[in-house]
Structures are given as structure tokens and as C-alpha cells.
Amino acid sequence: MKIATWNVNSLKARQDHLIRWLGAFDPDVVLLQELKGTEDKFPMMEVNAAGYQAQVVGQKTYNGVAILSKTPIEVTATRLPGEEEDEQARYVEGIVAGVSGRVRVGAIYLPNGNPAPGEKYDYKIRWMRRLYAHARNLLKTEEAFVLGGDYNVIPEPQDVYAPDQWTRDALFLPESRNALRHIVNLGLTDAFRAMNPEGGRYSWWDYRSGSWDRDEGCRIDHLLLSPQAADTLTASGIDKTPRGWDKPSDHTPVWCELNI
């Protein structure tokens, strides 16, 4: 089972890229972020025609997440628990069936948090604490799950070009990295890092300053696996192809393969 995550930076602007990439890469499950539209704007007919069912949590202009799957999706959550007044569309979770078992998948769009310090950074850290609590609860099920998405956190210096330029950024502040490590230390596996020990591999490149052409990016899109999912991990990678297409998203898909 191939599971991928991709921040498309507007599905309206990236619909053709999504359909093209689904056909080329043939994933079983895709976790999408930054749809930047409400549910009624989702191109359900085109996604269905490509062979996928979809569960969408949308929002006007900002955020928006979705799960795409070749097999039916049993939705288990449409928001991250822990802050009832949080209206931002940043989480959707469901259970999908594989050949030999089932896996729970969560699509995550973690707050950017800039500028830091400030209200937006406080929201980011609160959101990460909520994710920690939710992951801890999910682990009690002792089932296979994948929490994947745009985490907006650079885990280590080897995951960013010129880390010294990012020391004041919300994506690389010690408190952000500590909060992510706290979540991983519950017993989760960063799929890409587990299968690719080398640094200098990125999932996002700024539109500005020729970052893509210079390969100056950072790795902020992650697939975190429960122990039961990690036990079935056979491969993981970053598909840089769509980032090189005309009018691309600034992110490119990160994927893992599970024997489920």
C-alpha cells in the first residue's frame, strides 16, 4: 500500500497536477493539505474518475485537508480534539482497508506559526500539544496508523539548506522541534528518515530566489507511523517530479509503502 502526503497549495490551481500525478504515481492513499476551498469546490467527479474516493474538510480561502483512497474511507474525525473553538480546517482522519489489514490515516496541516513569538506561534504550539494527546490516545488502540501531512517543522539541521538562516523561524525554533520530537518519542517512526539516513533531502522549496533551481529547501512534510504500521514499512521517498512541472505547488509529495 502506497500512502503519500502532498500540500498542493490550492486545489483549484493544482487540480490538473493532482490528476496527472495520481495517474503517474498510482498511490493507494493520498493525504492532501492547503486545498484553499470549501467542500463544494472539491473536484469530486474528476477525482472519482481517476479512481479515488475522497473525504474533504474544507474552508474558504485558507487551509483545507482531504483523504483520497482507492478503497472506501471510514471517517473517524474531521477536527483535531482539544480546542472546540478552533474552526480551522487542518485535520481529517479515517480508516482504509488494505490487502491484509486496515490502517488509520490522518491528514495534517499543522499551523505555520510565523511570526514567532506571537499569537500564531502560540496557536502552533497548542496545536502540537493537541496532536501529541491525540497520538497518545491512538497508540492505545495498538493498531496501524499513519499521521501524515505538512507539519511545518524542520526536525533536524540536516533537513534544511543553511540552517543558520532559519534560527528565528517558527519552523525551526527549538520549541517547535522539541514539540515534534515529543510526539515522535511516543513511539512513532518518521518513515522517510527511517528509510533514508542522509540529509539534504527536501519536500518544500520557496517560490522566491530560485530556491528550487538551487535545491535550497527544507523537509517539513512527514509521515509518522505507529509501531504496528512501522513494522510493515518497506520503502519511503520524496517524489520531486511535480515540483518541476509548470506552475507547481511549493511542496512535493512524500510517500511510504506499507505491506498491509
Add this chain to the structure above:
DNA sequence: ATGGTGGCGGTGCCA
């Protein structure tokens, strides 16, 4: 050096 680019929506906000 405080920009640089892109999406949304039709102005500034967000990333």
C-alpha cells in the same frame, strides 16, 4: 538588503 514569489480575491493576508 527586510526584499524576493504565489494564491486568493479583488485588498491585504497568509505562507
